[in-house]
Amino acid sequence: MLAARVIRYEHPLNERIRTMMRLEGLYGRALFFSEGSSPADHHAALIALFEITDVASRADLKTDILQELERQRQLLAPLRHNPAIEREALDALLAEIDNVNGQLLAQSGKVGAHLRENEWLMAIKQRTGIPGGVCEFDLPAYHYWLHLDPMKRQQDLRAWLAPLLPIHSGLSIVLRILRENGKTSLHTAYRGVFQLMLTTAKVAQLLRLSLAADLSCVPEISANKYALNIRFLGIAGMDRGAVYDRDVEFNLMFCNL
Numbered sequence: 563m564l565a566a567r568v569i570r571y572e573h574p575l576n577e578r579i580r581t582m583m584r585l586e587g588l589y590g591r592a593l594f595f596s597e598g599s600s601p602a603d604h605h606a607a608l609i610a611l612f613e614i615t616d617v618a619s620r621a622d623l624k625t626d627i628l629q630e631l632e633r634q635r636q637l638l639a640p641l642r643h644n645p646a647i648e649r650e651a652l653d654a655l656l657a658e659i660d661n662v663n664g665q666l667l668a669q670s671g672k673v674g675a676h677l678r679e680n681e682w683l684m685a686i687k688q689r690t691g692i693p694g695g696v697c698e699f700d701l702p703a704y705h706y707w708l709h710l711d712p713m714k715r716q717q718d719l720r721a722w723l724a725p726l727l728p729i730h731s732g733l734s735i736v737l738r739i740l741r742e743n744g745k746t747s748l749h750t751a752y753r754g755v756f757q758l759m760l761t762t763a764k765v766a767q768l769l770r771l772s773l774a775a776d777l778s779c780v781p782e783i784s785a786n787k788y789a790l791n792i793r794f795l796g797i798a799g800m801d802r803g804a805v806y807d808r809d810v811e812f813n814l815m816f817c818n819l
Contacts, residue, residue: 567776568813573769573783578626579740581617582733588614589730596719601708604715605696611722612687615674618729624673627732628666630819634739635659659735665728676725683722736819740768744817754779754794754806760787766816779806 574580588610595607638656641647677683686704689695698705707715744766749756769790771781778798784791794806 568772569775571771571773571781573771573785575767575769575785579767581620581623582737584617585614585729585733586737588617592723596716596723599712604708604719607719608686609690611677612690614726615677618673618726624666624729627729627736628663630736631659631663631732634819662728662731662735666732669725669728673729674726677722740817740819741770743819744770744815746813746815749812749814751792751794751810751812754808754810756792758790760789766818768817770815770817772813777810779810
């Protein structure tokens, strides 16, 4: 049995899920810091927006999300007649999928085009790649913006973020369905090492590993379609960076869409 308090580690097994998870983290930062009130909050929000634009600029990202949402809709719709399925929750999810599909289809052009067309924002983005490059003597107009009323800055950030939100909504649905579609099993890594040969039935898109929070080790995961390898590495004292030379109990979930 694992301790009551655990840390969950997630490991994507293909590039599409990896990109979505990167964006999920960036959107979380952008939304969190944009609702702050300090100049430091809003600088962090703007950096996250720039990173979202860079990661989401893949031409096929929106198409990938639309195709996956449509596939899920086709899989879920027939379940309305399954007595084991909660009809109200299923209808809410299908309505959410339809709503996001409509928002994505209504968008034209490349993701983040509205930011790239803003010369003032692009000048800031260019300077953020230089350590200390956004000092007031480099970008006095940005320095001025950071000293506007916080509510004005929040309005600007929300306006810049709004066209990017349908992508966030779409990938959030896909990742939520993915995370909920898996079975948890308990395993032990003997002397910090675990290996599992994978069968066709276990081909997954995401691994979720839960580990007791009081263990001073972290998992290093590598996987392909044939095998899963996990090494638990120490993070304290003499064990730091070396294989944790003790047995480690953990929960593992293989998730698939």
